[in-house]
Amino acid sequence: MSAAYAYPKSRFEPAAxxxxxxxxxxxxxxxxxxxxxxxxxxxxxxxxxxxxxxxGGLSSSAFYEWKKNPDRLLEVDRITRISYLIGIYKALHILYGEKLANEWVGLPNKNAIFSGLSPLAYMQAGGLLAMQVVRKLLDARRGGL
Incomplete structure (x- = not known):
């Protein structure tokens, strides 16, 4: 006799x-x-x-123009970068008090992922993929892993 196993139905609809x-x-x-x-x-x-x-290596002139006037259309790469960074910011503020949450990205980190670099240096060197790794690390910590 074999029993069929299935996940129970969720009460929640996934967001589009x-x-x-x-x-x-x-x-x-x-x-x-x-x-x-x-x-x-x-x-x-x-x-x-x-x-x-x-x-993603924005020029100085473009950076200051964007800061002064954020009404513009971002490319997929830049909006994805910002999405990861905002997720990192949110996770840090869930995990830590405000002071540490805001300083964490600039502090040297002994986690094997960072090899003694700060998360900021790691993300600058690794770009979008490194941002994804940091986001996943912090989401795992939020989940107790």
């Missing part, structure tokens, strides 16, 4: 995925993503050079 390839979605999200990024950069006390690097 956001298609960042759709221009209309990026138009809807870009302004608030940039505003959130600049608030995050201030909270983390990032140097402008570091913030520009996290955005």
């Amino acid at each position: 995925l956001v298609d960042l390839n759709a221009k209309s979605e990026r138009e809807r999200l870009s302004r608030s993503a940039l505003k959130g990024f600049f608030l995050l950069a201030d909270a983390w006390n990032l140097r402008d050079e570091d913030a520009r690097e996290l955005l």
